[in-house]
Amino acid sequence: MWTITCALRCYMMLTALGLCGVMKRRWVVLAIALAVNFAAMYGAPHQRGEEGLALFGVSGFMIWLVSMYLAGVCFYVCAPFAVCALIVFVAALFAPQSVTRAVTPTMGAYLLFYVGHLQSPWLAKLRTRDDLSYGLYLYGWPVTQLISHGLPAIVPLAAFACVTAICVPLAFASWRGAEAPALRLKGTMVSRSGPLVQ
Known part of the structure; x- marks a missing residue:
């Protein structure tokens, strides 16, 4: 954060x-x-x-x-x-x-x-329709901190698995609920105002 x-x-x-x-x-x-x-x-x-x-x-x-x-x-x-x-x-x-x-x-x-x-x-095979990258970036740190605080003895691999399992649904909800609608709005605004760069 x-x-x-x-x-x-x-x-x-x-x-x-x-x-x-x-x-x-x-x-x-x-x-x-x-x-x-x-x-x-x-x-x-x-x-x-x-x-x-x-x-x-x-x-x-x-x-x-x-x-x-x-x-x-x-x-x-x-x-x-x-x-x-x-x-x-x-x-x-x-x-x-x-x-x-x-x-x-x-x-x-x-x-x-x-x-x-x-x-x-x-x-192309690695790309998905839903871009979870920003959500994983956004939620990864606080979730990691909460897990390390609650389970101080957890090993890194188990912590990684837990953080991933929690953050992927959060990132998916963030993409569908906020990021994708914002990108659609940006596309509408750009089409009205013309290209950003020349």
Whole structure:
């Protein structure tokens, strides 16, 4: 749940960029993402929970998380840059730790998005009609905490099985009750206003 506040700020930032017309200019979006990524290299925390070095009053930890979010935004508006992302990702593996920490979750995430959207029969078999990913992300942490609090001696494999058994129905209800209707509403709004990017 500690990432939710960052996600909310990212949604607000993306809304502001959309209202300003920035989302229609993919090169501007890419430039913003690269600038945030370089800032994340500068102030990336060395361990989870550390704030890292602040930049313009924003903690390095927050900048690091925003850089990951912007990787997904860039995939949406700049999908053809997968080869560049792969080159940068591989090069970052041999760079100093601060660079690796900043580049791996951004370029790596971009590459995962790219592979996940490839149209192949094998990958198509892994896709389902109901997307439970966000619900699993949302409910996984609190359910894990409750189980570990109630059953402190539980072994990791049993904890994983219990969390999965509880979270899958929650994620399904979340998808059917909130996420899918919201996505249908978004599709209606986009069709009325025209394409998001050019």
